Amino acid sequence: MSEQAGKNNTLEENQKTTENQDGQDKAPPTTKEARDLVVMVEAGVRDPKSIVARWIIVLLCLAWSIFQLSIAHDPINSHIARIWHLAFAIGLTFLVYPAYKQHSTPFWVSLTQKIIPSFASKSIRKTIPVYDWIFAALGMASALYLWWDFDNLIFRQGMPNQTDIVMGFILIVLLLEAARRALGPALSILAAIFLAYxxxxxxxxxxxxxxxxxxxxxxxxxxxxxxxxxxVPLGVSVSFVFLFVLFGALLDRAGGGKYFIDVAFSALGTFRGGPAKAAVLASGMTGMISGSSIANTVTTGTFTIPLMKKVGFPGHKAGAVEVAASTNGQIMPPIMGAAAFIMAEIIGIPYLDVVRAALFPALIAYLALLYVVHLESLKMGIKPLPRKELPKFWKTVLRGCHFIIPLAILIIYLVVLRRSPVASALHAIQGLMVIMLVQRPIIAFLSLGYHRKAGTLDPDLDLKRYISGAFVDGLRDLWDGLIMGARNMISVGIATATAGIIVGVVSITGLVGRFVNIIDVLSMGNMALMLVLTAMTSLILGMGMPTTANYIIMATLTAPVILHLGADMGIIFPIIAIHLFVFYFGILADVTPPVGLASYAGAAIARSDPIKTGVQAFYYSLRTVILPFIFLFNTELLMIAGVTAAGGVIWLDDPVRLAWIFFSGLIAMFAFASALQGWLVIKCRWYERLFLLLACATAFRPGVFEVYLPFDRLGMQILGVCMFFAVYIFQKIKVRRFQKFMASRAQEKGE
Structure with missing residues (x-):
């Protein structure tokens, strides 16, 4: 659930080194290379040669995962839990993230090497320098000092002694350095500016x-x-986020990610532009559990991007489709991204309400991307894949249907039984662990039965050893999943702790009120301009930091601005709509050049230019750009009927009305996509594109036109939907007339 802006050069190097000198692309990355790319960007680039160093990292990761599972089962004091959480995160950061890139040795290292030749002379990826061991120990000690002297600290709260000040200073400095290593310089610089303020x-x-x-x-x-x-941000990382990240890592290690990709390909591969549509579906399915743009892009893109290129998609478009689909995984219920859990905590509403509000926009965004891919396939004349090149659908579904069990447990506990996210995730993880331990022995047992029946069983095979070996493989999968879950959480823990510095400064100095005045002056009291400024601020900040940190900052600074200025203009926005607004634009920063890391990852796999891929991905993501502006004013898309006088939300519960809202919103987004792509059945003329944009606006924002036309809100939405289908029918008629004309011409020539 984390992205770092400081690893772009590494991704570019990865891309460049995989090309031949004559300009010809090599074969697509293997699954191992793709996993290495995720590890390099999200889980730290170090893989020490030293067995001792490697085992220390492994045991710290394992201890962190076990600690989080234990406190989920048997909760402890929340402040102590946060202390240990940050201690693990900051210690592991200095052990797995080097201070600099191997190819760009900083001045201070070069100077030290002249004095001490052996200093940092080895590969920073294969060795851990002494100073990193010292920083890791100091970081953990400065955090755990609070746990060690916890009772005394409570008594002298507000009156720190000299030791408190020194340990606090050490932790803040090391946290800023940890953020720079794990997330790039943007967040640490921003936090330092706020501290200076x-x-x-x-x-x-x-x-x-x-x-x-x-x-x-x-x-x-x-x-x-x-x-x-x-x-609060670090608290949410402790209580909710770690469990869901661990769940995603375990499910991927068990084979669930590959299963979802295979199902998507077997279901959609035979349609026009099938690999691209399968990429969208697979990314949506894996996005539900990963919540990470980078991991989602690499996990699914390794399989989907080469196939998209094979059927005719240019490299930059193949990469862009995968990036646009993977980025939206953070808005896809039921898990979404780490920021969604923080949103629920900040707003003070159940997480299920966040999921409810986010459902329709997420589904519309994904279905609209499928539609965009279909239009691109029509424009480029791309043919479907033959069925013989694809796995059989039902055989594929049944082969891994056991992966649906933990997801079903999660959804049942979360949605049906309305248990807390912690309890739901814990039960889902427990079910997944059982599956990981038994699936390999069961598969091995069934394989033995098949070979025995076919008469191909090796008589010298030790059956007991064969089954026990499969069980050991399951244990190894579980072991690796626990370690990878912890490594994936390092940057999230650092991001939430560093963002907490900014939140604390805003709280101490009362900066929100001043920020409201600044935006009010810049927007000149214009609501649309104020929202555009807020969206641009989210995009600019998000270019250099992960979505989680971006959302925390925007929720602290700009969300109150929208609320206060909207109230001054007589518009009461639901708080959940405001927070989803800034959340969406934080997610889009993963796509936006020049820093969007998901675009760099997609380009690395597609062997295409990262900037060109990022621009194309942002173009595909324009449907996601307009959604926040729409649901902020048309809150029915969030299943919200209105806001009470006390600021509470009135939820829509009429299933017929909800079905119509979803359908009309989907058609409106289709109209927008067709106008943007300039294609529906055939190429659209300029006036058809304008008509489609008018249809989109009428279905999405019916209230704007109610004053001018004798229709109510429902009538305007029906009108907008009819306008889209009118253009569709008009183009269909044109195609048939043209076909008849060409047939008659051919007949005349034949006669």
Missing amino acids: NFIGPYLPEILRHRGIPLDFMISDMYLTTTGIFG
Whole structure:
């Protein structure tokens, strides 16, 4: 669930080194290479040669996963849980993320090497320098100091002693460095600027001025309380996010990711542009469990992108389809991304309500992307794959249907029984662990039966050893899944803790009120301009940091701006709609050039230009760009009927009305996609594209036109849907007339 903006050069190098000198592409990446790409970007690039170093990393990861599972089963004090969570994250960061790239040795390392020739002379990916061991130990010690002296700290809260100040200072500095390593420089620089704002406040212009915060008070608030580093974002990472990331890692290790890809290909491969449509479906299915744009792009893209290129998609478009589909995985219920859990905690609503509100926009976004892929296939004349090249559908479904069990457990506990996300994830993980332990022995047993029946069983085969070996393989899968789940969480834990610094500064200095005034001045009281400024801020910030950190900052700074300025203009937006608005634009930053890491990952697999791939992916994602603006004003898309006087949400519960809202919204998005692509049945003329845009606006925002036409809201939506189908029928008639004309011409020539 994390993306780092500081690994772009590594991805570009990966792409360049996989091309021949004569410009010809090599074979597509193998599954191992793809997994290595995910590890390199998301889980740390180090793979130490030293057995001791390797085992220390493995045991720390294993201990972290076991710790999180134990506190989910038997909860402890939430502050202590956050302390241990950050200790694991910051310690592992310095062990698995180097301080610099091997090819760009910093000045201070070169200078030290001249004095001490042996210093950092070895590969930073295969060895862990002494200073990283020291930083890891100091980072863990400065966090665990709070646990060790917890009772005394409670008594002297607000009155830190000298040791508290020193340990707090060490943790803040090392946390900023850990964020730089794991997430790139953007978040650490932004957090440092906010920290500096504490001290330079008295010297700033009046609109940003404040009295200034003393160093001891700032460190006390950031380090000793739950309003800074150990605040709500880190708390959500401890309680919810780790379990769902671990669930995704275990399911992928068990073979669930490959299963979903195979099902998607067997279901959609025979349609026009089948591999691209299968990429969308597979990314949606894996996105439900991974919540990571990078991991989703690489996991599914390894299989889908080469096949898309094989049937005729250019490399940059094949990569862009996968990137656009994978990025939307963070908005796909039931798991979504890490930010969704933080959203529920910040707003103070059940996570199930976040899922409910996000369902229709996510489904519309994915179905619209399938439609976009279909239009692209029509434009390029791409043919479907022969059925003989694809796996049989029902055989594929039945082969891995046991992977549906843990997902079913999760959904039943979360949606039907309405249990907490923690309890739901814990039960799903337990069910998945059982499957991982028994699936290989069962498969081995069935294989023995098949060979015995066919008469091909080796008489010298040790049956007991064969079955026990399969069980050991299952244990190894479980072991690897627990380790990878922890490694995938390193950057999330660091991101939430670092973002907590920014939240703490905003809380101390009262920056929200000043930010409201700044946006109000810049937007000149115009609601549309204010929303555009907010969206652009989310995109710009998101280009350099993961979605989770981006959302936390935007939820702290810009979400209150939309709420307050909207109220001043007489518009009451539901809080969930506002937070989904900034959430969507944080996700889109994974696509947006020049930093969108998902685009770099897709380009690396497609062997295409990263910027060109990113631009194309953003073009495909424009349907996701307009959705937040639509559901902010048309809250029925979020299943919201209105807002109460107390600020609560009135949910829509009429199934017929909900079905119509979804259908009309989907047709509106189809109209927008056709207008954007310039294609419906055939190429659209300019006036047809304008008519399709009008159909989109009429179905999505019927209230705008109610004043001018004698229709109510429902009537306007029906009109918009009819306008889309009118263009469709019009083009169908044109095609048939042309076909008849060509047939008559051919007949005349034949006569």
